Amino acid sequence: MIRVGIVGGTGYTGAELLRLLACHPKARVEIITSRGDAGRRVDSLYPNLRGFIDLEFSEPELKALLQCDVVFFATPHGVAQSMMKALYDGGARVIDLSADFRIRDIAVWEKWYGQAHACPELVNEAVYGLPEHNREKIKRAQLVACPGCYPTSVQLALMPALKAGLVDPTTLIANSASGISGAGRSAKVGFLMAENYDSFKPYGVSGHRHLPEIEQGLRDMQNADADAAKITFVPHLLPTIRGILSTVYARLNKSVSGDQVQAIYSDYYRDEIFVDVLERGLYPETRFVRGSNMCRLGVEVPQGGDVLVLMSAIDNLAKGASAQAVQNMNLMFGVDEDSGLHFPPALP
Amino acid sequence: MIRVGIVGGTGYTGAELLRLLACHPKARVEIITSRGDAGRRVDSLYPNLRGFIDLEFSEPELKALLQCDVVFFATPHGVAQSMMKALYDGGARVIDLSADFRIRDIAVWEKWYGQAHACPELVNEAVYGLPEHNREKIKRAQLVACPGCYPTSVQLALMPALKAGLVDPTTLIANSASGISGAGRSAKVGFLMAENYDSFKPYGVSGHRHLPEIEQGLRDMQNADADAAKITFVPHLLPTIRGILSTVYARLNKSVSGDQVQAIYSDYYRDEIFVDVLERGLYPETRFVRGSNMCRLGVEVPQGGDVLVLMSAIDNLAKGASAQAVQNMNLMFGVDEDSGLHFPPALP
């Protein structure tokens, strides 16, 4: 059994890790930390876990974490980087769900996150944990930086088109919408039920932290001779808890039909367990992936024109965070890639 | 492997059976029927099942069904009774999720369901499939009539109090609220999103079909010398898809404290896998059971008075229908009672 430690277990990505690992056949959570709730039973905070997780939150302690086979960080940005050096040097394998090690350009990270990076020396050791792009590197990684939720949805949508050189990479547009759990479990007026139910809004239009991450990821996917990807990214807040739908627009480089794009996409993702290209004419809905690690994609070329529309649905807490983190763990430890993740979404 | 046939797979209880059985370690769905959608791939109707269920809907055929180890009916009332005699005589073990065999008094059934019963001779062969009450009978049953969703939630709430003689059984009140999936997948104006979102309403107040079923079940649970249970049952429609919360009121026969009731309930359900009595002062929420076979209960004696308040949360499609049906199958076939059902609800 893979012995798991989780730093920062009171937030939603922590809770989702616990839900998924509770039934993982090859892993067992041994430590889950929380400074604020140390001593409290986990299942008193998350009663859905009653009977599945028999642990209390504990103070994060380096020594105990080093006895785990893998340490997950399910913390706000800034936390993982403050503990990483000691863990890394102690030999821990680490999967960081936060943004701390996603962006290789330290200056860019510091600009968008508004603070100095506390562990720049390990940023280039981190492998960006998008298995569909980096599977082999992830297997050998000591430190995996899990992608953000929006970046996962946008990058999976665009990867085949970029690799195939189908689209002009400088005019990309990603119109994304997320359920509110992406904002985390923090007590702010802006996230109240009374402020969000029965409404829909854009936010972060002038610039969102996931923008540089998306662009870095897209550029990593591009062919060597391509113009560097440039994207306009506008996130929106859905009146739901979970789910991201990204509708991505790109100008076609050449005249291709929807059927041809469909064939390229189906072929590209044929062997992926967790990316499902829907059949021609079908488009993804967030309920098609609710609670699961699936990314479901649809493609269209409206009116036979020169704009490619890509649609990508994930569960922001699952493929967009904790389930993808488990997928990464599975790769790192050589167990089946879908261990603990093999179940369909609940629908309706 | 238990070979499973499902009659009527296009509705929500059929879809939920498929979701659960897709990951069941000891069962495999071999047939799923639908007159209206015969020939259509199941996963084109329910894309959440892509990659999990590789079947087409087929016309219901007796011969094929008889080759299964167990046949589920996930049909509106009236269908199971029309096919039951032939299946039963052919030796099939049957789990009926519909109302056809739940009520032993044929006249009562016919009054509430507004039609003649087509198979009265087998009504008394049917075992009412509430495992917490009928476990041993279910194990040996050839025909199990799965309880309705509301009856499951109300009966589990009241069973310990009735057995312990805590309450006056003639003045029971069940105020229940259900998500709209309980109404099924039928195209009626009254079930449209635009008619139900952002609203809440009572319905069936003058009399609901689950009323006689609830009362029959409660009476089965009572001690021999008790007055026959009589309940006022008012269902409400929640603006959600899943979830039932029943708030049950009963007049205490004797002066007992909330702590005493808590002890009685905890003790009564101590060995049940799927009934969880929350700790004192905690009350169930439908999200605590979303998608799972759990029933979570809370008890209270407000202001130390003479009214007992019992609160019961289930997922109407899971413990209220399909997951409980799988639990029954597990009992009938001698596999672990939680086979295919051992996972926590997703929260948030």
Add this chain to the structure above:
Amino acid sequence: MIRVGIVGGTGYTGAELLRLLACHPKARVEIITSRGDAGRRVDSLYPNLRGFIDLEFSEPELKALLQCDVVFFATPHGVAQSMMKALYDGGARVIDLSADFRIRDIAVWEKWYGQAHACPELVNEAVYGLPEHNREKIKRAQLVACPGCYPTSVQLALMPALKAGLVDPTTLIANSASGISGAGRSAKVGFLMAENYDSFKPYGVSGHRHLPEIEQGLRDMQNADADAAKITFVPHLLPTIRGILSTVYARLNKSVSGDQVQAIYSDYYRDEIFVDVLERGLYPETRFVRGSNMCRLGVEVPQGGDVLVLMSAIDNLAKGASAQAVQNMNLMFGVDEDSGLHFPPALP
């Protein structure tokens, strides 16, 4: 024009007052205070009011408030009582939406609200602002204590039955459900969208602050010789913003039919503008009153038994708070009772 001052305008009842008064033909808001947001434009906090309210929040100042014809308190409990003496002695007419002056028994108030009352000498000057019960007193009142949201819904449901002596007043049960705006605009984890959407729960079961207010109100309505009303009150939290539905259960004193109860209720409320008894067989839904001052009622005697079921729908922010406050103002100032309140709910 009635010159209006509002103390505490950043919460939801304040916002609702502004929405309603913005179109009131006989009143104009001149002052709206907020300690935390003084100097901020009201419509930057509530953009729905752009073009309708051209004011900034200001610090509460006694002198300015005394120049208004009426002062509303849309504050948490404790605030109105701290300013009331000065306003009252200064001759202000005051409409308090908070709980400060609702309960006549100071000890009871102090027990439930957990603090000493800062202005006990004016508690008995306050008129309980339920127009359907206290219309004439309200007209002459200097200080009106507006009822709570749950108490409004439950009292309007029970008033005719109590007056007619139809029911045993000692065995009342009110099962109520409210949208989350009732919890106010405070940043607490428990009120986050991610904690409440797609769920339903009871709360405050062991005792809720509205319980003593409901009982006091019911007792005020009873005939002189009746046993004192006693109620079990269980509130629930709906996954919506607005709306309260109370389902009230009472044991009938005599054998009456649903038709007879219907006639009594229709007759009782015949002349009320804001209480609407639905036709026989129809039950209220919260969407039938969304955004309006209406209370819609339904009655039923299930199965011709001895339990009366009363159903009452209001908008908790409207008839349950701010619109009823405006109705009270209209009465106090002798303008049409429905001034500023004469519009139908939006449906769907």
Add this chain to the structure above:
Amino acid sequence: MIRVGIVGGTGYTGAELLRLLACHPKARVEIITSRGDAGRRVDSLYPNLRGFIDLEFSEPELKALLQCDVVFFATPHGVAQSMMKALYDGGARVIDLSADFRIRDIAVWEKWYGQAHACPELVNEAVYGLPEHNREKIKRAQLVACPGCYPTSVQLALMPALKAGLVDPTTLIANSASGISGAGRSAKVGFLMAENYDSFKPYGVSGHRHLPEIEQGLRDMQNADADAAKITFVPHLLPTIRGILSTVYARLNKSVSGDQVQAIYSDYYRDEIFVDVLERGLYPETRFVRGSNMCRLGVEVPQGGDVLVLMSAIDNLAKGASAQAVQNMNLMFGVDEDSGLHFPPALP
């Protein structure tokens, strides 16, 4: 008083017309027709209108309609065109909320709506009822074709940019999301609560009927020398009843800052009652316009780049249908443009 007839009153746009006209100071609904519900009281179908609309649905009769001052069509496409000739020749002034007279190119209409046009001779008599573009023509019109909901939101967003020549009109993208009431009150599985709650999806991606209408409208707004507007339009279905948010992307023709665009937009709509350009840095939310005739706009130039992002929020049943129809009526009959429409949205 303007005497109003409404053809097709059982759908949501009919209900919304009734809600708005119920309080209109200068208009009174005299006739409301429905073939299916003739003889039924309007308020039995829409209980929110109890006390406001004292009418029964009637069969549509030419003679009676001709006695009204204005006739609204709140019908599916195909109905208005079948009755229009007789009404028009009889001198009726008509406001058609359906798509029948929106598109001037008959062949285009017939292609997208899949049927022959029954009244092509009047198509060019119809004035497209977007007051912010066609105010003077509307005043004099006998027949007004009200814009569709999506077209209203997209056209109002783009009009100032097109008029100012800010953007390349051939690369427009409109990513729109609507509440489900836009689908109307028809009993289809796809519009059930259980199929749409807690989910989000694109639809009509390959081509939606509002596409040609949007393009026609945009071209009407363009300067004479501009390249013809061409737009990629992808609608999405929000899990709400009301509200449209369109996020529109356009490539800037010249280097302008967000502040400059803001100034152009604020200036352009300065005198419009029902278009509100939010302050710099604020973006519209559908709750900011809920139930009202307002369109609220936001503008942004992300990262100072060359893409203009325009955000537009309307209530699809109000500014997107019935309230805009009333605005048109006000213009046609010379009453205040905001008669019956002067109230703020309810928020929260």
